[in-house]
Amino acid sequence: xNKRLLPVLLALSGSAIAxxxxxxxxxxxxxxxxxxxxxVSAPRYAGADDRRTRxxxxxxxxxxxxxxxxxxxLGMHLSSTPGLEYGPLLSVDPGRDASGxxxxxxxxxxxxxxxxxxxxxxxxxxxxxxRLTAGGFxxxxxxxxVRLTSSLLHGAGDDxxxxxxxxxxxxxxxxxPAHHHVSVTAGVTWANRRYMQxxxxxxxxQTSASLRTYSPSAGVRDAxxxxxxxxxxxxxxxxxxxxxVARMMSEAADSPLTFRRNNLTVRTGLAxxx
Amino acid sequence: MSIRRLAIATAxxxxxxxxxxxxxxxxxxxxxxxxxxxxxxxxxxxxLRFEKYGKPKHFIQHHFQVVPKDKAAGMEGVRLLLQGRTMxxxxxxxxxxxxxxxxxxxxxxxxxxxxxxxxxxQYVFQPRVSIVVRADGVYEAADLRAACEQVLNxxxxxxxxxxxxxKCAGVVFSYARNGVEPNVRFRGVDGQASRxxxxxxxxxSDDSTVAFRTVxxxxxxxxxxxxxxxxxxxxxxxxxxx
Numbered sequence: 001x002n003k004r005l006l007p008v009l010l011a012l013s014g015s016a017i018a019x020x021x022x023x024x025x026x027x028x029x030x031x032x033x034x035x036x037x038x039x040v041s042a043p044r045y046a047g048a049d050d051r052r053t054r055x056x057x058x059x060x061x062x063x064x065x066x067x068x069x070x071x072x073x074l075g076m077h078l079s080s081t082p083g084l085e086y087g088p089l090l091s092v093d094p095g096r097d098a099s100g101x102x103x104x105x106x107x108x109x110x111x112x113x114x115x116x117x118x119x120x121x122x123x124x125x126x127x128x129x130x131r132l133t134a135g136g137f138x139x140x141x142x143x144x145x146v147r148l149t150s151s152l153l154h155g156a157g158d159d160x161x162x163x164x165x166x167x168x169x170x171x172x173x174x175x176x177p178a179h180h181h182v183s184v185t186a187g188v189t190w191a192n193r194r195y196m197q198x199x200x201x202x203x204x205x206q207t208s209a210s211l212r213t214y215s216p217s218a219g220v221r222d223a224x225x226x227x228x229x230x231x232x233x234x235x236x237x238x239x240x241x242x243x244x245v246a247r248m249m250s251e252a253a254d255s256p257l258t259f260r261r262n263n264l265t266v267r268t269g270l271a272x273x274x
Numbered sequence: 275m276s277i278r279r280l281a282i283a284t285a286x287x288x289x290x291x292x293x294x295x296x297x298x299x300x301x302x303x304x305x306x307x308x309x310x311x312x313x314x315x316x317x318x319x320x321x322l323r324f325e326k327y328g329k330p331k332h333f334i335q336h337h338f339q340v341v342p343k344d345k346a347a348g349m350e351g352v353r354l355l356l357q358g359r360t361m362x363x364x365x366x367x368x369x370x371x372x373x374x375x376x377x378x379x380x381x382x383x384x385x386x387x388x389x390x391x392x393x394x395x396q397y398v399f400q401p402r403v404s405i406v407v408r409a410d411g412v413y414e415a416a417d418l419r420a421a422c423e424q425v426l427n428x429x430x431x432x433x434x435x436x437x438x439x440x441k442c443a444g445v446v447f448s449y450a451r452n453g454v455e456p457n458v459r460f461r462g463v464d465g466q467a468s469r470x471x472x473x474x475x476x477x478x479s480d481d482s483t484v485a486f487r488t489v490x491x492x493x494x495x496x497x498x499x500x501x502x503x504x505x506x507x508x509x510x511x512x513x514x515x516x
Contacts, residue, residue, distance in 0.1 A: 025319040025326070027379035032315060082328055083431060145433045172433075178310070178394060235313040235387040273385060
């Protein structure tokens with residue numbers, strides 16, 4: 001079976017990287033929906049010894065008119081060209097609270113590779129509010145189960161001027177045992193200076209004994225590799241698991257707020273298709 | 275500590291999944307817990323992709339195919355059923371294991387399943403692109419070359435083409451082993467006709483079963499212009515891609 005056609009590479013994440021489900025191929029007036037629960041285990045802060053395990057919702061709705069809701073991403077497929085997908089995209093940048101924890105985490109959808117997780121000094125880091133970001137996506141298929149995905153989103157951060165551009169290459173593997181679906185995604189996320197400053201910068205007013213002033217410029221925020229493994233238990237029930245390794249890059253990695261460059265996140269959950 | 279919590283939560287979810295995945299007790303084989311099945315929605319997507327395919331496809335067709343994983347298993351007695359909440363429809367399989375796929379909104383909305391009266395793991399469900407059989411049995415050589423290219427292009431575009439550089443090498447006409455002897459000839463522009471050799475093998479180049487008598491029209495062995503004439507209609511015409 002062509003795995004590319006299986007639109008259920010479910011992930012459990014509150015990721016700020018927005019990716020999109022495949023274009024809808026269904027009868028007019030129909031929909032394809034997944035709803036489920038799972039758990040996610042990730043470092044509380046990058047470099048921290050303790051990990052945090054919490055429940056995670058799994059949400060993906062697709063309608064025949066092209067509209068989709070995937071985790072915290074709402075978009076619409078507009079392309080009628082085979083092999084090409086594009087459209088507008090709204091997403092929620094989860095922000096973070098003073099402890100460094102992402103807000104609105106634990107709501108996931110499809111193909112959402114995790115981004116780097118940072119270690120923060122709870123006493124020094126200002127709150128960054130969750131923000132609605134807007135932009136678009138373009139995906140291109142190259143055959144052999146390979147898809148290039150990209151999304152551009154603007155509006156992150158307290159000043160709502162953060163810009164994120166994510167580009168990733170996804171390979172879906174064929175020839176696996178029945179009802180097992182595996183894909184590997186490798187990508188990078190670029191952020192503008194506003195975003196980098198807000199998430200990785202340290203203003204003179206925020207400096208302390210443990211924090212020096214830091215003013216990063218625009219650059220690649222992270223590189224990540226994600227492995228998705230889905231197991232169909234029946235036409236209705238799906239077991240979805242994901243492992244992500246993210247490496248902080250460039251000036252995000254050099255930030256005094258980044259204590260560990262490599263981060264591992266594991267997610268798994270059960271979804272009902274209706 | 276958190277790893278232990280993750281393990282406990284995972285174990286609980288797995289237990290729940292096992293309970294949810296149980297199906298009705300075995301009766302006719304279709305509803306057995308270990309019956310081979312596939313989501314109708316996933317199969318529907320594959321079929322609709324071909325319907326919406328925008329490049330030339332007038333020489334080719336798309337089916338849903340059931341293929342035995344074990345060469346010895348065969349297709350004898352294999353039946354395919356579309357099972358929904360309010361529907362139950364048997365889909366006849368041809369000698370090559372292909373079924374005409376019903377594009378049913380009701381089945382899609384009910385999240386129906388396609389089930390076999392065989393155990394899971396013994397058979398594979400897959401989309402199958404083949405070349406349309408002509409009623410008059412006369413195929414222009416150029417049309418067969420174009421048909422093979424159409425198959426290859428579709429497989430490439432849909433991500434189903436085997437990896438590596440692949441080219442069209444010919445087409446294969448397959449006939450039931452217990453039917454009349456195949457008679458396939460190549461007629462050149464000079465009117466001279468030559469009979470093509472009969473072999474045994476699978477209906478398609480990626481099919482390793484030896485279930486058919488086959489006649490391969492190899493592009494390299496025959497002139498570009500001419501006709502291929504079949505005396506009796508084949509079960510299937512597949513593209514030979516190497």
